[in-house]
Amino acid sequence: VSQSRYSGVMAPDNRLTLTLINREYGPKGRAAEVWVETGKNVRKVETIAMGQAKGDIAQVEGVTIGGAGIAEDGTWNGRWSALSRGIEGEKVKLEIPPATAMVIKVQSR
Numbered sequence: 001v002s003q004s005r006y007s008g009v010m011a012p013d014n015r016l017t018l019t020l021i022n023r024e025y026g027p028k029g030r031a032a033e034v035w036v037e038t039g040k041n042v043r044k045v046e047t048i049a050m051g052q053a054k055g056d057i058a059q060v061e062g063v064t065i066g067g068a069g070i071a072e073d074g075t076w077n078g079r080w081s082a083l084s085r086g087i088e089g090e091k092v093k094l095e096i097p098p099a100t101a102m103v104i105k106v107q108s109r
Contacts, residue, residue, distance in 0.1 A: 026055060044091050049096075
């Protein structure tokens, strides 16, 4: 697994929002382990992910955002999830499943 370094900008309210995409897919697709370094002690992390149930990027059935699909009438019952582990001081460890896009909101002190 290759390592990449990215940078972002912390908002004045000490909130960092990132979008991460794991482009691996299919039966051989691997989860991506990602460390986010904020430079400030992390207080709270929330995530919302979009992915296909079987990691098949060619399928539109089984796609969810925040754990729920979008109904034909446009309703959606997905939600943001609080990260309960992986927070270590100024760092956050995340695992992004294959064929998944994830938005992360990091609130620092």
